[in-house]
Each structure stands twice: as structure tokens, then as C-alpha cells.
Amino acid sequence: MSTEVIVPTLGESIAEATLGQWLKQPGEAVAADEPIASLETDKVAVEVTAPVAGVMGAHVVSEGATVNVGAVIGSIEGGAGAPAAPAAASVSAAPAAAAPSVASDEAGDLTLSPSVRRLVLEHGLDPTKIKGTGKDGRLTKDDVLAAVSAGTASAKVEAAPAAAPTSAPVAASSARAEERVRMTRLRQTVAKRLKEAQNTAAMLTTFNDVDMTAVMEARSKYKDLFEKKHGVRLGFMGFFTKAVCMALKDIPAVNASIEGDDIVYRNYADISVAVSAPNGLVVPVIRDAQDMSVADIERTIGDFGKRAKDGTLTMDDMKGGTFTISNGGVFGSLMSTPIINPPQSAVLGLHRIEDRPVVRDGQVVVRPMMYLALSYDHRLIDGREAVTFLVAVKNAIEDPTRLLIDL
Numbered sequence: 167m168s169t170e171v172i173v174p175t176l177g178e179s180i181a182e183a184t185l186g187q188w189l190k191q192p193g194e195a196v197a198a199d200e201p202i203a204s205l206e207t208d209k210v211a212v213e214v215t216a217p218v219a220g221v222m223g224a225h226v227v228s229e230g231a232t233v234n235v236g237a238v239i240g241s242i243e244g245g246a247g248a249p250a251a252p253a254a255a256s257v258s259a260a261p262a263a264a265a266p267s268v269a270s271d272e273a274g275d276l277t278l279s280p281s282v283r284r285l286v287l288e289h290g291l292d293p294t295k296i297k298g299t300g301k302d303g304r305l306t307k308d309d310v311l312a313a314v315s316a317g318t319a320s321a322k323v324e325a326a327p328a329a330a331p332t333s334a335p336v337a338a339s340s341a342r343a344e345e346r347v348r349m350t351r352l353r354q355t356v357a358k359r360l361k362e363a364q365n366t367a368a369m370l371t372t373f374n375d376v377d378m379t380a381v382m383e384a385r386s387k388y389k390d391l392f393e394k395k396h397g398v399r400l401g402f403m404g405f406f407t408k409a410v411c412m413a414l415k416d417i418p419a420v421n422a423s424i425e426g427d428d429i430v431y432r433n434y435a436d437i438s439v440a441v442s443a444p445n446g447l448v449v450p451v452i453r454d455a456q457d458m459s460v461a462d463i464e465r466t467i468g469d470f471g472k473r474a475k476d477g478t479l480t481m482d483d484m485k486g487g488t489f490t491i492s493n494g495g496v497f498g499s500l501m502s503t504p505i506i507n508p509p510q511s512a513v514l515g516l517h518r519i520e521d522r523p524v525v526r527d528g529q530v531v532v533r534p535m536m537y538l539a540l541s542y543d544h545r546l547i548d549g550r551e552a553v554t555f556l557v558a559v560k561n562a563i564e565d566p567t568r569l570l571i572d573l
Contacts, residue, residue, distance in 0.1 A: 167243070167244045168241045169220070170241055171202065171216070171239055171240040171241060171242060172236055172238055173214065173236060173237045173239060174212070180207055180481060183205040183207045183212065183232070184230065184233070184351040185203060185205060185228070186203075186204040186211065186350065187204045189202050189203055189204060190203070192222050194222045195221060195222075196216040196219065196221065198216055198217070199215045201213040201216075205233070206351040207481070211477050214239070219242075223241035224241060225239070226239050226240050226241070230348050282307055285307060285311070286310060291310065291314070296310060359507065363506045363507070363508050367508070368544040368545045369505070369542070370542060370552070371504075372539075372552050375538065376535070376564060377524070377533045377534070378519050378536055380563070380566055381563055382519075385400050388400060400460070401464060401467075403491070403493065404464040405563060406516060406563065407455055408569045410455075410514060410559060411456040412558065413558035413562070414435050415456070416555075417551050417554055418431050419431075419546055420542065420552070420555050421488050422546060425509070434488070435454070436489075437455040437487070437488070437490070438450070439451075439467055440491070443474035448479060448484060449490065449507065450474070451486055452467070470483070493515075493516040494516065494517055494518075495536065499518060500517055502539060504541045506542070511547060512540060512541065513542075514538065516536065516538065517536055517537045519535070519536045538556060540552055540556045
């Protein structure tokens with residue numbers, strides 16, 4: 167008996183996706199609700215699970231193909247199949263040299279994505295010795311790179327037989343190589359939307375810097391009590407999100423958007439925050455952030471980060487958003503001009519904190535400083551409003567008491 171595998175509903179207004187990867191090959195045994203394929207939509211990766219237990223049948227659709235919701239992509243056959251094939255491929259040995267190889271009996275039934283498999287082979291690692299932090303314990307690129315940095319998980323090195331004498335020297339292979347990889351649907355959508363923002367908005371960026379001394383002192387003083395009470399670490403995003411919500415209330419144009427010939431103003435702040443995921447940055451939304459405490463905000467961001475790493479963020483998590491905060495400082499960025507995420511009208515860029523000499527009360531002192539960048543749509547937001555907004559954020563961060571008394 168054969169059961170069709172179809173593309174599930176992907177979310178409101180999402181009608182198609184790209185088949186990113188088959189996780190099960192024909193003939194392999196599958197359990198009910200076990201992931202068998204990965205789909206890439208405009209915003210998130212979605213797993214297709216087996217509707218019944220059985221054996222993976224033929225793949226009707228190949229990897230990289232575009233599929234519509236409800237389309238048949240494969241089948242599950244009745245009966246018992248073979249166990250999953252080892253995910254790690256063997257590495258060919260170079261002439262007269264020993265090459266690392268991953269023993270197939272140790273690889274078990276690991277399922278590795280193409281990018282992870284490539285890293286494993288490239289660095290000669292044994293994937294069974296790397297702890298996976300992805301969904302269901304799967305290895306992610308970050309897991310492999312961490313193992314490389316730590317120097318662990320080296321594969322067994324098997325001595326290759328001595329090379330037979332040759333009459334002529336063997337030419338060394340060139341180190342130059344190219345690889346053509348199809349853009350993911352997420353990357354295609356990001357590229358399209360960012361270019362759309364540049365083509366449509368009259369985009370401008372204004373800068374300021376902020377003294378992080380007060381916030382860093384507060385964080386250092388209360389971080390242990392905060393984590394003990396709320397079960398989440400106290401970071402800087404909670405402070406900045408609260409400061410942004412206050413500034414948006416004072417300068418409502420920054421929280422507005424243009425729809426046709428109308429301007430839509432909002433009395434709520436749904437803040438989009440960029441978090442890192444295995445396939446790139448994703449931007450989930452903190453709903454009604456204006457009504458949340460710093461603890462609520464930090465808890466929500468922490469949950470987003472965990473789910474992004476596990477690949478369990480949904481379309482609803484990233485729908486909407488009235489203003490974006492992007493923290494390039496976690497990657498070491500000193501300064502940038504972030505691009506607006508349409509139909510939003512502004513985005514705040516945060517950057518790394520570094521000690522710099524500044525003048526305070528006529529004296530040159532060293533303070534932990536951060537550059538802030540506000541990119542905005544000049545069609546809607548005047549320069550005066552943009553600068554006033556950025557100064558309001560700066561003042562709230564330099565004097566966090568303002569966050570408590572709404573100043």
C-alpha cells in the first residue's frame with residue numbers, strides 16, 4: 167500500500183516553496199511523523215514529516231525544485247525498509263599519502279545537510295564525535311565549526327598503501343576551485359526585498375553614539391539576580407527595545423508606514439529583531455513590545471534564538487513588524503547603514519562596544535561607546551524627527567532611570 171507525501175500548508179499567503187533536501191532516500195525505513203524532507207519558504211525552513219510508518223518510496227520531485235502547497239512530492243510504501251545509509255561519504259586518498267576517513271560503522275544513521283557534510287569532509291572530522299545542537303540532535307554548521315576550533319572530533323586516519331613506482335611524476339592538482347550553489351528561497355526573497363527598499367524608499371541614515379557605562383553597570387550589578395528570578399540572561403536588547411518603544415511613542419512617524427497615498431500610524435510597537443539561524447539571519451517579531459517588561463523582552467528574544475537554531479520558527483513568528491532593531495555588534499561591526507525592511511519606515515542598527523576617549527566635564531576620559539545608526543524613509547520621516555528619535559534612544563540608554571519613569 168502506498169501513501170502519498172504532499173506539501174503541507176505553509177502559512178497565510180505562502181503558496182509555494184523550494185524542496186531544499188531529501189532527508190530520507192528510497193528504500194529507507196521511516197517512522198510516522200519522522201522528518202523526510204526539508205522545504206525552504208520565503209522566510210523559514212519547514213520540515214515535511216512522514217504521514218505513516220513504512221519505507222521511503224520514490225522521490226517525485228528533485229532537490230531544488232519549486233513545489234506548490236498540496237503537491238505530491240513522494241510516497242511511503244508499506245513494509246520494512248533498510249536502515250538509513252551513513253551520511254558521511256568517504257574521502258579519497260591522495261597518491262602516496264594517508265587521508266582521514268570517517269568509518270561507516272561509526273557514522274550510524276546520521277543525516278547531514280550538504281553544507282554540514284562538506285565541512286565534515288573538508289576538515290576530516292568524525293561526525294559521531296560532534297554533539298549536535300540542531301533539531302533532534304542534528305549537526306549544524308556552527309557545531310562543526312566549533313569542533314574545528316576546539317580541535318576535537320578528528321576522524322580516524324588510516325594509512326594508505328605505499329604508492330607504486332611510476333615512470334613519470336604526477337602533476338599536483340590545482341588548489342583553485344569553484345562551486346555553484348543555488349540560492350535558497352530565503353536568500354532570494356531577502357535580496358528581492360532589500361533591493362525593493364532601495365528602489366522605493368528615499369533612504370537616509372543618521373548616526374549618533376551612546377555611552378554604555380550606565381547600562382553596563384546596571385547589567386553587571388543585577389545580572390545574577392535577574393537570571394535567578396526570570397530564568398533568562400539580562401542582555402542589552404531589553405534596554406534598547408524599551409528605549410525604542412518610548413521613542414516611537416514620542417515620534418510616531420518612525421513607527422508608521424506608507425500605504426498608497428495614505429500614512430498608517432500605529433499606537434502599538436511590534437519590534438522585529440534579527441537573530442542568527444543556521445541558514446542565515448531571520449527576523450521574528452516581538453508583539454506589543456510597548457507593554458512588555460525588560461524581562462519579558464529578554465525571555466521572548468531568548469526563545470526566538472533557541473527556536474531559530476532548532477529550525478522551529480514559524481511564518482507567524484516573522485509576520486508583520488513595525489520597526490526593526492539589528493545588532494551587528496555581536497559580529498564585531500563598528501558602523502553600518504542598515505537597510506529598511508518594507509513596509510517599515512525605519513531600522514535601528516546597533517554596533518560593537520569599544521573603549522574610546524571622550525570629553526566629560528572638560529576632562530578626557532575613556533568610556534565604553536557604541537555607534538547607533540538609524541536608516542529611515544525620508545518620504546515619511548523628516549530629518550528633525552529622525553535625529554530627535556535617535557537622541558531619545560541615546561538619552562534613555564545613558565540614563566536608564568528614564569525607562570522606569572517614562573521620560
